[in-house]
Each structure stands twice: as structure tokens, then as C-alpha cells.
Amino acid sequence: xxxxxxxxxxxxxxxxxxxxxxxxxxxxxxxxxxxxxxxxxxxxxxxxxxxxxxxxxxxxxxxxxxxxxxxxxxxxxxxxxxxxxxxxxxxxxxxxxxxxxxxxxxxxxxxxxxxxxxxxxxxxxxxxxxxxxxxxxxxxxxxxxxxxxxxxxxxxxxxxxxxxxxxxxxxxxxxxxxxxxxxxxxxxxxxxxxxxxxxxxxxxxxxxxx
Amino acid sequence: xxxxxxxxxxxxxxxxxxxxxxxxxxxxxxxxxxxxxxxxxxxxxxxxxxxxxxxxxxxxxxxxxxxxxxxxxxxxxxxxxxxxxxxxxxxxxxxxxxxxxxxxxxxxxxxxxxxxxxxxxxxxxxxxxxxxxxxxxxxxxxxxxxxxxxxxxxxxxxxxxxxxxxxxxxxxxxxxxxxxxxxxxxxxxxxxxxxxxxxxxxxxxxxxxxxxxxxxxxxxxxxxxxxxxxxxxxxx
Amino acid sequence: xxxxxxxxxxxxxxxxxxxxxxxxxxxxxxxxxxxxxxxxxxxxxxxxxxxxxxxxxxxxxxxxxxxxxxxxxxxxxxxxxxxxxxxxxxxxxxxxxxxxxxxxxxxxxxxxxxxxxxxxxxxxxxxxxxxxxxxxxxxxxxxxxxxxxxxxxxxxxxxxxxxxxxxxxxxxxxxxxxxxxxxxxxxxxxxxxxxxxxxxxxxxxxxxxxxxxxxxxxx
Numbered sequence: 001x002x003x004x005x006x007x008x009x010x011x012x013x014x015x016x017x018x019x020x021x022x023x024x025x026x027x028x029x030x031x032x033x034x035x036x037x038x039x040x041x042x043x044x045x046x047x048x049x050x051x052x053x054x055x056x057x058x059x060x061x062x063x064x065x066x067x068x069x070x071x072x073x074x075x076x077x078x079x080x081x082x083x084x085x086x087x088x089x090x091x092x093x094x095x096x097x098x099x100x101x102x103x104x105x106x107x108x109x110x111x112x113x114x115x116x117x118x119x120x121x122x123x124x125x126x127x128x129x130x131x132x133x134x135x136x137x138x139x140x141x142x143x144x145x146x147x148x149x150x151x152x153x154x155x156x157x158x159x160x161x162x163x164x165x166x167x168x169x170x171x172x173x174x175x176x177x178x179x180x181x182x183x184x185x186x187x188x189x190x191x192x193x194x195x196x197x198x199x200x201x202x203x204x205x206x207x208x209x210x
Numbered sequence: 211x212x213x214x215x216x217x218x219x220x221x222x223x224x225x226x227x228x229x230x231x232x233x234x235x236x237x238x239x240x241x242x243x244x245x246x247x248x249x250x251x252x253x254x255x256x257x258x259x260x261x262x263x264x265x266x267x268x269x270x271x272x273x274x275x276x277x278x279x280x281x282x283x284x285x286x287x288x289x290x291x292x293x294x295x296x297x298x299x300x301x302x303x304x305x306x307x308x309x310x311x312x313x314x315x316x317x318x319x320x321x322x323x324x325x326x327x328x329x330x331x332x333x334x335x336x337x338x339x340x341x342x343x344x345x346x347x348x349x350x351x352x353x354x355x356x357x358x359x360x361x362x363x364x365x366x367x368x369x370x371x372x373x374x375x376x377x378x379x380x381x382x383x384x385x386x387x388x389x390x391x392x393x394x395x396x397x398x399x400x401x402x403x404x405x406x407x408x409x410x411x412x413x414x415x416x417x418x419x420x421x422x423x424x425x426x427x428x429x430x431x432x433x434x435x436x437x438x439x440x441x442x443x444x445x446x
Numbered sequence: 447x448x449x450x451x452x453x454x455x456x457x458x459x460x461x462x463x464x465x466x467x468x469x470x471x472x473x474x475x476x477x478x479x480x481x482x483x484x485x486x487x488x489x490x491x492x493x494x495x496x497x498x499x500x501x502x503x504x505x506x507x508x509x510x511x512x513x514x515x516x517x518x519x520x521x522x523x524x525x526x527x528x529x530x531x532x533x534x535x536x537x538x539x540x541x542x543x544x545x546x547x548x549x550x551x552x553x554x555x556x557x558x559x560x561x562x563x564x565x566x567x568x569x570x571x572x573x574x575x576x577x578x579x580x581x582x583x584x585x586x587x588x589x590x591x592x593x594x595x596x597x598x599x600x601x602x603x604x605x606x607x608x609x610x611x612x613x614x615x616x617x618x619x620x621x622x623x624x625x626x627x628x629x630x631x632x633x634x635x636x637x638x639x640x641x642x643x644x645x646x647x648x649x650x651x652x653x654x655x656x657x658x659x660x661x662x663x664x665x
Binding site: 052053054055056074075077080082084086087088089090092093101102104105106107 | 448451452454455458459462463521522523525526527528529530531532533534535539664665
């Protein structure tokens, strides 16, 4: 049983002179769905990037723990899966090629069975060899989910997960979130009530503008 | 800096400037205010009191920019970035002065303003480094990114400086005293200057160095206060 | 090997889209043509020939070596790379790509140059080859770290030569010297100080780049 925990202590972020948020504290353990809500521009994506170790907080710290030992920042990327509107995949390659390269660059062997299963679930299997350039925005969004899940991360972060998806696509995502949350941590940053209804705990960033 | 020190600095620099320019150079110095001839320099020697300190200071300034860049990268304290910036401002000014005084000296001593002698090339390279550093800074809006990227560049540029200062002059022939084909090691190293000349020279060096540190302190403090004021005004 | 995988990704992307290769090839042809036209029928000295060689190399490098980082940044795939690789992997992968690119580019330039300029005669070919290898390595190292810096700043295109030139200057000066030695047929023995300088440059720039890359890459 893999135990993952994320501790966020007194995170502040300012961009130049503008305060985005301050005083954020929470601790998450495995088998949680955590929500981050807030009006547009409130810093949801910024907080997501800080958790995913993409940008640094202005002050405060985050600790990612796996089975009791802290994970070093350089090694975090294989434990985290991120879906986000500003995530871009390589459109000169096909879906399959993208995923293959990502595995190799991660240093993880390409789990063909798992990837095929995910492609099927997200209804992309028939288009797996087509260039991402030819994909619709809904298809790209679904491919991002496969990108986020194929390496079996313990911390899954979904920023606006249902954007560009039809109802059927949303159902697939919700089912997936519940399944992943049985063992892992899922964080959802969104404004959609249906997205946030899955969460056991939610913070609203407008409360952290002090 | 306290007023007495400021006055003393002013007097020191005045004395050095007057002494440097007006004391005559004669074959056999007898009086305390006379300087000897130095082979290869002769009458032109007087510029040594001004040219060498400016070159010296531009390198000191660069060293300080590099040191505060390293400090910034470790602690991410924007005050260190302000200190690096203030040092670089002075550095580029002294670099321009060194290049110009050097070119003037070159005209009188060697016949042309510029001849790609290795030391001239080095000071020019330093000027390019400073220029590039300021250009990089002005292209970045975000404070932290600007400080981080310019710190990285300053450190990279700094490690290339030893190549210019020590190695190039040895391998390339040049006109400066102390280059590969000059059998003298240069008037400073060989101490061909007599005691009085050395005194004025070192006084000039010390005076200019103190002036530099004073201006640097003023510079970085004003940057820090200005930034604090800006932040206060916007936060309200 | 992770960096190698990143390198493979870049190479296959390049082969598929051919953006950089086409642009670089045209750039080399155009630059050589301009120089040939400006020289006309004049006979140029051997030292000028040696110097011009490095002028072409410098400008071609400035036109092609920033792509490794700038294209990722412009497309938004920098984020993707941050999610799949540690900074050191990204740095080594991109460095490997630029190394191969520099060698390919400069070999083409060298071949074309010796075909077009009959004053470009290399009496000590072994010396030329050694200095060619060492200098190309230094060129790749320095241009990669500067490319990383400018990819994160604005005004990408024009800033690249401005920042690169001072850093590359010791390398270029020494490389020109070594090329002239090779053209004159100077022995390895006499040239060993210059070769040592380029070697030191390579080591120093690599070390500094490796240590500083993390600061550039993660905001």
C-alpha cells in the first residue's frame, strides 16, 4: 500500500508587486479528493503550478512524502500527473509517439497495455496514430488525461478537467477521478459545481487574499 | 559616509589629480615633486594615475556584480540584486572611462587610438559584457526573473574574464607594457617608478577605490529605498 | 537513457518538420555567397581567410542554436518538459542536440569553405581537426546555456547574439589563432598553449552551465 502525503505550509505568492494569495495551509493523504475553487484570476492555476513543482512559492514550503520519506524536488515529476488548459503536447507527433517519448524521457518503460486501456477508455484508440495537430480540442483534452495517468502517479492534479469535454467525456473523467482517489490523491482546481462536488474538502482562494 | 571623511577624500583626490598632472618628468629626479622617465612611456606616463585606477575599478565592480549575483541566487533576496545593479552601473561608467583614457594614451604613445592590443580587446569585451547585461535586464519585466537571469549571466560572463585578463595578453603580441613581446614586465610590476611616483599612484588608486565604494553604497541604497517606496505606494 | 530520449525526440521532430535544417542550410549558402560577392576577384590573405571562416561559423550559430529552447518556450511545451524530466535531463538532452547540430553545421561550412576559397589550405590538418573538435564543443556548450537564458527572457531573437558574443569571444579569438596555425603548418608543440586554452574553456563553461541551469529552468 503506497502512502503519499502532501503538506503545504504557509504558501504565499506574489508576482512583482501583486499579491496572488497568502497563508495557504493544508495536508493531504492518500485516498483524498481535494478541491481548489475561486473566481477567474484568483490564482487557481498558480497554486496548481506550485504544487506540481513548476514554479516556486514566494515563501512557505511544500513537502511531498512517499511512505514516510520526503521526495526530492528533482525526483517529483514521476509522482505527479497534471492536466491543465495550458499544457501543450507535441503536435508534430501522433498520440502514440508523444506518449512513447514521454515514457522514455521519464525513464519508465512504456506500458503498452496500460496505455491502450487508457486510449480505449477515452475513445482515442482509433486515432492513436494520427498527428495531434489533427485533433479537436476535446480530443487533446482527453489525451492530456492519458499523459497525466500513464505513469501511475500518486498525486493527480486536474486544472479545469472538464473544459472542452461533452457530457460523455465528463462522465468518463468523474468515474476516473473516483477510481484514482481510491489509492491516490486527486486535486481538482475548477469553478464547475459538478467538478467540485466530488471533493471531500475544498478551499476557496478568495479567502486567501489578505 | 561622514562629512570629515568626505572632505578628506575630496582633498586626496584633488592632490592626486594635481600632482599627477603637474609634476614634471625629468631625467634625474632631484626634487620630491619630480618623476623619472620610464622607458616606453616617457611623457605619457602621467595618464597612469587615472587610466589604471579606472581599469582596476571596472574589474572590481564586475567582481562585485558577480559576488552579489551568487548571493542573490542563494538567498533570493532582492537587496543583493540591487547591490549587483549598483555595482554594474559604476562598472560600465568606469569601463567607458578606461576605454577612452586608454585610447587617448594609445594615440600619444603608439600612434593610433585603437589597435586591438589584447588589453584593449579585453576592456572592449568587458564593455560588451556590461552592455549585454543591461540589455538582458531591460528585456525582462518580472523582478525576480530579471534578477535571476541577469545573475546567471553575470556569473557566466565572470568566468570568461580570467581568459581575457591573464591568458590572452600572454599569447598575443601587443603594445601594452607587459604583453608577450615586451621585455619589461611593465612599469608597475618592475617598479621603474621612483618612490614619489609610486606614492602618487597608490594614493590615486586608493582614492578612486574609496570613491567607488562610496558611490556604490549610495547607489544600492537609493535603489532599495525607491523599490520600497514603490511597493508602499501600490499596496496603499 | 533519459537525455538521449529527449535528444531523439528533438531530432525526429526536426527531421519531420525541417524548420531549422532548411533555415540553417539557406543561411550558410546566403552568407557564403555574400562574402564571395563582396570579395569579388580580390585575392585575400590567409589570415583574413582564417578569420572569415569563424565569422561564418559565429553567425550561423546565432541563427540556429537558440532553437532548442526558444521553440519549446514559444510553443508552451516547456511546461510539458518540466513535468516529465528533471532539469539536468533537459540540459543534457538539449546540449547533446546542439553538439550534434554544431558539428553537422560546421562540417558543412568547412567543406564548402575549402571548396570556395582556394586560400583556405590546411597544412597541418591534424591540428585543424583537433582544434575543430575542441572549439565546436565549446561553441555548443556556451550557446546552449545562453539559449536557455534568452528563451526565458523576452525579445528573443536580437538578444541572442548580444549575449553570446562576449561569452564566445575568448573561444573565437583562440580558435581563429589555431586555424591560422593549422593553415601555416605550425606544429602541435607550438600550438599546445592555445589548445589548452580551448580545452579549459570547454571544461569551465560546461561546469558553470551545469551548475546554473537549474536557476534558469525553474521559475
